[in-house]
Each structure stands twice: as structure tokens, then as C-alpha cells.
Amino acid sequence: MNKLILGRYFPGESWIHQLDPRGKLVAAIYFIGILFFAEGWIGYLLLLGFTLLVMQMSGVSLKIYLRGVRPLIWLILFTVTLQVLFTAGGTIYFDWGPFTVSSYGLINGVFIFLRFVMIIFISTVVTLTTKPIDLTDAIHALLRPLRVVKVPVEDFALMLSIALRFIPNLLDETQKVMDAQRARGTTFGEGTLIQQMKTLVPIVLPLFVGSLKRAEDMADVMEVRGYQSDKPRSSFRQLTWTRYDTVSIIIMLLLTAMLMLVNRIGAYY
Amino acid sequence: MKPTAILEVKDLTFRYDLRKEEKTLSAVSFSADPGEWIAVVGDNGSGKSTLSRLLVGLIDPEHGTIKIDGCVLGEQSKWSLRQQVGIVFQNPENQFIGTTVQDDVAFGLENVNIPFQEMKERVEAALKLVDMLELRDKDPSQLSGGQKQRVAIAGILALQPKLILLDEAFVMLDPQSRRGLFSVLQNLRKKQGITIISITHDRNEAALADRIIVMEQGELIQVDKPSSVFAKQEKLDAPFAEQLRRNLKSCGRNVPETYMTEDELVEWLCK
Numbered sequence A: 001m002n003k004l005i006l007g008r009y010f011p012g013e014s015w016i017h018q019l020d021p022r023g024k025l026v027a028a029i030y031f032i033g034i035l036f037f038a039e040g041w042i043g044y045l046l047l048l049g050f051t052l053l054v055m056q057m058s059g060v061s062l063k064i065y066l067r068g069v070r071p072l073i074w075l076i077l078f079t080v081t082l083q084v085l086f087t088a089g090g091t092i093y094f095d096w097g098p099f100t101v102s103s104y105g106l107i108n109g110v111f112i113f114l115r116f117v118m119i120i121f122i123s124t125v126v127t128l129t130t131k132p133i134d135l136t137d138a139i140h141a142l143l144r145p146l147r148v149v150k151v152p153v154e155d156f157a158l159m160l161s162i163a164l165r166f167i168p169n170l171l172d173e174t175q176k177v178m179d180a181q182r183a184r185g186t187t188f189g190e191g192t193l194i195q196q197m198k199t200l201v202p203i204v205l206p207l208f209v210g211s212l213k214r215a216e217d218m219a220d221v222m223e224v225r226g227y228q229s230d231k232p233r234s235s236f237r238q239l240t241w242t243r244y245d246t247v248s249i250i251i252m253l254l255l256t257a258m259l260m261l262v263n264r265i266g267a268y269y
Numbered sequence B: 001m002k003p004t005a006i007l008e009v010k011d012l013t014f015r016y017d018l019r020k021e022e023k024t025l026s027a028v029s030f031s032a033d034p035g036e037w038i039a040v041v042g043d044n045g046s047g048k049s050t051l052s053r054l055l056v057g058l059i060d061p062e063h064g065t066i067k068i069d070g071c072v073l074g075e076q077s078k079w080s081l082r083q084q085v086g087i088v089f090q091n092p093e094n095q096f097i098g099t100t101v102q103d104d105v106a107f108g109l110e111n112v113n114i115p116f117q118e119m120k121e122r123v124e125a126a127l128k129l130v131d132m133l134e135l136r137d138k139d140p141s142q143l144s145g146g147q148k149q150r151v152a153i154a155g156i157l158a159l160q161p162k163l164i165l166l167d168e169a170f171v172m173l174d175p176q177s178r179r180g181l182f183s184v185l186q187n188l189r190k191k192q193g194i195t196i197i198s199i200t201h202d203r204n205e206a207a208l209a210d211r212i213i214v215m216e217q218g219e220l221i222q223v224d225k226p227s228s229v230f231a232k233q234e235k236l237d238a239p240f241a242e243q244l245r246r247n248l249k250s251c252g253r254n255v256p257e258t259y260m261t262e263d264e265l266v267e268w269l270c271k
């Protein structure tokens, strides 16, 4: 469980940590958007440089970011390989039936690889530097316009925050149940796949029952503490937009302008 | 003139399983005055928690009525009445809704749409009362059971209800914080006239209540002053002073026949 980096928060004091989660989220989504407009080497290098700069500023070590890429590396390599094999054009180095390895294919492959890695890096920057609950609040704030079309945004945000609050409990309980089963002589991770799956049943079942009981208790607590889904609620956590957030949005716009310019220049070569 | 009761329970009957004859609660009636502290005692399974769930409208009685502050508890009225009744349940883990201590205390205030500034003040005041102000940014996985119970109590105090129900809400606390919280609640009761109904297994705590309700197998078998309850209910573990008196008596000492509080006993012993 400790291997999963995406979705974990690393406390810190960096500039990026202190940005408003709404601004951070919008900027990250925007950045991922403009990734698709990069053309040519210079454009990709510009965006990569920006990504590395942001990662550096977050104060989290590169190793952690690389660990974030690891679980997805096979998916990335697979996509890149397909891209390389099915793009034709330029010098052809190798040709075998429908597969060709060409200079265009290789360049495209590298671009796709970079794009993937940058998407992962930038999303990791957001999740590493923002408390999950702040992220929930940001999503809540950004989805708020959907209330007009009767989407229960408030309920959704509360649901998300409660889910986040219970993840550590669930991990704890899994550990407890596993220990209890071990004490009764179960060994995990041994035997055939079927045998391994069988050892999981006595873990999943108690967890499931426990979660149901908990959900019931919590629903009661929410009810007696006055939660009604259709009533207006005030919010204790306040998000504050500062100058830095405005600056970060301006930086994104500047980056876009630079990318356009670089694309233009690239077109002449 | 007697003040009008904050809580009036009449002929309350309840069954979890309607197919069975056996009732979880049968014909329970009592009332509570503003500012009163009532302890509810009884064996496990005697229906104490069920009674508390009925009182906040989580379950509906088969018979009988519950009146809170003169208003009958029902489908329509329960939402507004819940602003006057706070309940702290047994299990502090599942009561923690917020991601941090202060978020959890604020949850009830958010629900009644209290503006931010006032909310902040009330959350701080409530956390100070239960001595958790320094830990307000902690999340539940960093807290002990007793600390979570204190947060749950703060969540209720922040709402400033007229009636507080405590369902074994002190069990995970160490004796010192138990005494601390006890005196906080006593103070609120004296200053603001809050009524407290506390389900407890602690006889010494029950002995300090104004009245004790004794439950047995879903029936209310006695409601009276602690002195009369401990004198009559031989089965109940008596508080320390009463046990001492009984022991002295069985050793053949010439002690008074009736129940004595700790102070009375000390006075008598010093004579």
C-alpha cells in the first residue's frame, strides 16, 4: 500500500503547497490541456522544463516522482511501442509487414512518452502538495456551477471527504483482520492462485460487514447532527484566493503564449 | 410553580422485530426538568441505548409519545427538535465525520448554516471546554478513543442544545479527564440550565445525579433520588460510600440504616 504515490500528501511549506487548491487544480488541468498543442522538440522541451521546475519547487525529491511513474510504466511503454510501430514516414529503418520503424515513428514515440510522463508528474505535484480534503473542497468549488442542472454537488463533496477520512481506518482494519487470520494459521501469498484467493475471502468478508455497520452508524450520527442533503450548509473550511494564485494563472497564460511562439518558430525549420 | 418539563416520555413501547412478541422497551414513562441530571442504569441489553435512539427520533416507537420542550417528536418536528437535543453515542470512531478535530466539531454547525465567523468562535469555545484545542488540526487516526469521545462531546456542546444524551460517552476516558468533563457539564447545567441524561455503568457518577432511572429488560423499574434507588435496588453495585456503610453494618457496627452520600458518611464517621 505504501508504494502508491499518486493520491498521497507530503506536508511542506513550499510556494506550491501554499497555493489555493482551486487555482492549483485548474492550472494542472490547463497544463495537461496545452500539452496536446506542443509541436516539435522545442515545444516539448519548454513544457518539460516547466514541469521539472515545478517539481523542483515543490520540494519533494525526484525519487518520489519517479515512484509515481513506476506502476504505469508498462502501459506507457505499450502505447509508445504501438505508436512507433504504426507510424510511417521519414527514413524507414525497418519494415516487416504492417510494422515499420521509421524516424517519424521514433520521434512520435518519444513525444508520446514525454507527454505521458509530464501528465503523471504534474498530477503528482498536485496530489503531493495538496491535502486530500483541500482537493475535495476544490473539486466542490469547481463543480458548483453544476448545481444549476440539479447535480448534488454538496453531497458528492461530502461523500468524497468521508471516503478520504475512512481510508486509513480501512487499511488499519485490513491489517487487524489479516493478523487475526495469521494467528489462526493462515499464510498469505502462498499456493496457487485459487488457494490465494480463498485466503482472501475471510478478510474481505469481515471488512465488508464492518464497513456496512460503520456506514449505518455514521448515517445515524449525520442525521442526529442535523445533516439534510437538500438544506443549505455553511462551510467551515474556507478557501482563500491570494495574489500568488492569480500569479500562477498568469504564468500559465504566459506559458501558453511561449508555446505558440515556439510552435511558430519550429514551423520554419 | 414547577418549571415545565424539557422532556416528557409517556408509555413508550418499542420492538426491533415486529414478528416477535417480546418488547425491547415496554411502557416507559418519565420526565426531565430543565437543568436536571438524570443517570440511566441497567444491565447490558436492558434497552438503554434503544431508549436514547428513540429520544432523538432515529427509530419510531410502536406506542407512546415523546415531548421535547412541549413539542411532540414526530416525522415533521424531528429536524427542528434535533437542534435542541444532542446525543453522544458509545462508539467514538464511527461518530467522527470530519477529517480533522475542528472539522468534526463544525459539522453540526455547518448543517444549520451558521456563518463562518460565529462557527469558528463556537468551535474554539467547545474545544476549549473539552480541553482539545491544541489538537484541533489532528485527524482521527492520530487520536485515542478517549480523545475521540471528547471531540464527540465538543461537537454537541458547539450546537448548544437544551438536552444532552450521553450513551456511555465516558467509558474510554481516564479517571482524570472523566472528572474534568463531568465538572464542565455540571457547570453548563448550572449556568445554562442544560438537562443531561447520562447512560452509565459508573455507580459513583450515578450517585451524583439528581435522579436515577433503573432499567431492566426493557422496563423502567424505578425513577428516584440516588439515595432511594441504592437503598432499594440491592442488585445494583452501590457507590463507594454506600458499600462502605453496608460493609460496616455487616461487621456489626452501629451505622445508620439508610443510604448515605459520601459527605454524610464522612460527617458521621468523624463524629
Ligand SMILES: Nc1ncnc2c1ncn2[C@@H]1O[C@H](COP(=O)(O)OP(=O)(O)O)[C@@H](O)[C@H]1O
Pocket (backbone or CB within 6 Å): B016, B017, B024, B042, B043, B044, B045, B046, B047, B048, B049, B050, B051
Ligand atoms: N439494531 C438492532 N436490531 C435488533 N435488535 C437490537 C438492535 N439493537 C439492540 N437490539 C436488542 O435490543 C435489546 C436492547 O439493546 P440496547 O438498547 O442496546 O441495550 P443497552 O444499551 O441497555 O445495553 C438487546 O436485547 C439487543 O440485542
Ligand SMILES: [Mg+2]
Pocket (backbone or CB within 6 Å): B048, B049, B050, B090, B167
Ligand atoms: Mg448500550
